Amino acid sequence: MTAQPPSPVGITPAVVEIGADGWACAGAWTLDGIPGLEQRLAGLPAARCCPSTGSGRTGVLPGSVRLDTAAITALDTSGALQLLKLIATLEQQGSRVHLHGLRETHRELLELVRNRREAAGALTPQIKTENGLVRLGQATLLHLSSGFLFLSFVGEAALALARVVLQPTRLRGRALMVAIETAGVNALPIIALLSFMMGIVIAYQGGRQLEFYGANIFIVELVSLTMLRELAPLITAIIVAGRTGSSYTAQIGTMQVTEEVDALRTIGIPPMDLLVLPKLLGLTVALPLLTLFADALSVFGGMVMAQVMLDVSFQDFLDRFPRVVTLTSFMIGIGKAPVFAAIIALVGCYQGFRVRGGADSVGRQTTVSVVQSIFLVIAADAVFSVVLGGVGL
């Protein structure tokens, strides 16, 4: 016998032995007993599989084999599978197998396993011969089609918006208010903290250079223009994309999984009206307001730093502020916010509707939603810079 591998306490491993009058199975033919059984079987000499004839090493020997199973102490379905496989192997080698000493309960189990396996039939092999080129093509088509799908989703949303404009009673007022509260009001603390810190960072880094030239007072231009025109809208949009866009995808995606979206349709509520428009409009209202809030807090952060590091007092800062910051700079910053809001809301909702299947799909689309909306927000910001620079603003 081969050495027996360690097994859980109290379990005798399943073994097969070749005796004088045939094969004998012993031990626990259960999930705990079968580890290592295959190696033990493979270790048995193939030529001896029919000891009664005992001739040659061809492995294809006629005759019958006695399989003594009286010493099997326990049998479960996994063990029964192993036993059936052993019998099948012996039969393939041309022997008829006679089972001896099988308990009645074990015989029933063996029959059950045999019948169920036969009823299930064989697995039709999956043919998968895709080379890299095919996959590249498929991925390209997939991305192109998802681009078109997003465009058609934007179109649908625009149509729904037009219907609401023509018939304002269609607007879901309560859903709109909830959207403004969750995306806007509830985001105030995090926006406040982060934009205040951004103001401090910009003022600190810029202030060191200005101090070097003795141009301390220019900290006002530096902080105010950077923040109002560029950074506050961008930072706010990125935070909202991570915070709100992802929640839109997860919410609609989960509703998609639990068939709630279909339920809305059957009740006669277009999902566009209830799930998309309030979010789109709500965020379009909330994001400019959040940006205004971020403007104020980041300039305040800059003021604190200017006072501490550059001896520019709050009074001096605020005196200079209206003289150097034009309304145009401010409006450009605020004006970008609704565009960013539309991008975040549309991408978030669209990815939510793309969810198919279950939990993993929700996770995947949420990731895609955040990555795409941040990417598109930054891309839109770049377009704004180029266009506004082109017209001389």
Add this chain to the structure above:
Amino acid sequence: MIAPDGTPPVIAVRGLCTRFGRTVIHQDLDLDIAPGEVVALVGGSGSGKTTLLRAIIMLLAPVAGSICLFDQEVVGIGERATFRLRRRFGMLFQQGALFSSLTVRENVAVPLREHTRLPARQIAEIADLKIALAGLPADAAVKLPRELSGGMLKRAALARALALDPALLFLDEPTAGLDPVSAGAFDDLVVQLKESLGLTVVMVTHDLDSLWQATDRVAFLGEQRVIGYAPMRELIESPHPLIQAYFAGPRGRAATLRSRPDAGGG
């Protein structure tokens, strides 16, 4: 392998109290389930059938009382002991609860990979066997749960519950949402598994035909405890108003007639 009388019960619940907030679900509930028995938990909606099941399988900590599985107290036991116990029972959840990112075969293989040290190929073989045992065609093994119909999902979930050849099987509404043919086949399968594997089965069900076909005893939950615990034949004779209301409706009578043509004045 049905144990002779007098063996300790597989499940022994004593003085169980569970609560959600201030809502009392169970108060001083006792229940014994003997090895090799198929026991159904029934009762009206909200009578705490699923909650009792969740308490027994250690998903919900009771407020008070004791629950013994295989002669071992499970209330307040450690992580390792819990892990060893979980190896010995399987659970079929009401909605299947298959992992949506895995194929059916991978789903069935999860407990095998977690609890045994078999090579991957052998695990796949055993998984395929369980899929066949649950009555699914072999092709289902490579499908994702979302590609299966409701009945197939239930069977795939049963295959996963059976993965470790458990001695104890919990089924939460196994035949709900199945067509009558599949439901009947499911009952037959449970009985067959019980007889050849010596399984103890605890199921929550509303299916009156299942109660007649598949169970040895039925525990009727009501008034926060077990108000009747007997084989169906005896349980329907119980004078308790809740039990009478449950079984005396047209559906209850029809199921009784189907199972016992001699009864009900027929």
